[in-house]
Amino acid sequence: MSISGEAWERLTSWLPTNQDPERPQMQVATVTPDGRPDVRTVLLTEFSPEGFWFHTDSRSRKAAQLQASSAVALVVLWPGFTxxxxxxxxxxxxxxxxxxxxxxRRSDFLKQLAWQNTHDFAQLPQAERVARWQVFAEHGDASRQPPTWTGYLVRPHRLTFWEGGVDTASLRTEFTATASGWEQSYLAG
Ligand SMILES: Cc1cc2nc3c(=O)[nH]c(=O)nc-3n(C[C@H](O)[C@H](O)[C@H](O)COP(=O)(O)O)c2cc1C
Incomplete structure (x- = not known):
């Protein structure tokens, strides 16, 4: 169900716009095939009433986990602490x-990273990694996307907005997708 009403208003007032070059960091939790949680930080690339996008390498662990189970949880701490x-x-x-x-839309640095952030590259001695990075920066072509570049859209069924304050208790405002729309409730922080 697309995000609408108060939930969408909150999102747009809390998060920077998709055009803002400063991207929020986001923790993405996935489930391994043996039922264990796994988590890592990514950049929130963009959001819309459809949901939240992030981008990664299709050979990554998270990609394999998402292929086996689409269940995810995200946490965005933005701006920090409050x-x-x-x-x-x-x-x-x-x-x-x-x-x-x-x-x-990615910076030149992040495009090169998408090309060189590989398992084989990770095995090289640090000096070799720096040298190969330099060679690619000068002679490589990162303008076309690597075949392993991919992205995910996370469609939410629950959104929980936590607010901390100095003069009262922290508060969570939660929106849960139901058959009749987004149901809003308040929870202790
Ligand atoms: C601040 C920060 C931002 C990151 N952004 C991304 C990102 O947008 N996409 C990505 O694939 N990895 C990103 N990473 C690296 C991931 O945290 C992770 O190490 C990598 O994606 C491999 O994860 P996996 O083995 O669980 O798939 C970022 C790491 C940090 C610390």
Whole structure:
């Protein structure tokens, strides 16, 4: 269900716009095939009433885990210490167009990272890693996207906005998707 009403208003007032070059960091929790939680930080690439996008390498652990189970939880701490957004939802591979557009918007550094952040590269001695990075920066072509570049859209079914304050108790405002729309409730922080 697309995010609407008060939940959407909160999102747009809490998070920086998709055009803001300073991207929020987001923890993405996934489930391993043997039922264990796994978590890592990514950048929130963009959001819309459809949900939240992040981008990664299709050979990564998170990609394998998402193929086996689409269940995810996200946490965005933005700005630090006073506001936390927690999301429960389902992740699906983003559209080819969205993935390409997100790649095109990346900085030159992040484009090169998408090419060179590989298992083989990680095995090299540090001096060799620095040297190969330099060679790619000078002679490589990172303008086209690597075949392993991918992205996910997380469609939420629960959004929890946590607010901390200095003059009262922290508070969570929660929106849960129901058959009749987004149901709002307040929870202790
Ligand atoms: C601040 C920060 C931002 C990161 N952003 C991304 C990102 O946008 N995409 C990504 O694939 N990895 C990103 N990483 C690296 C991931 O945390 C993680 O190490 C990597 O994606 C491999 O995760 P996996 O083995 O669980 O798939 C970021 C790490 C940090 C510390």
């Amino acid at each position: 506001r936390q957004l927690s999301v429960q939802g389902e992740a699906a591979v983003a559209s080819r167009e969205e993935i390409a557009a997100a790649y095109a």
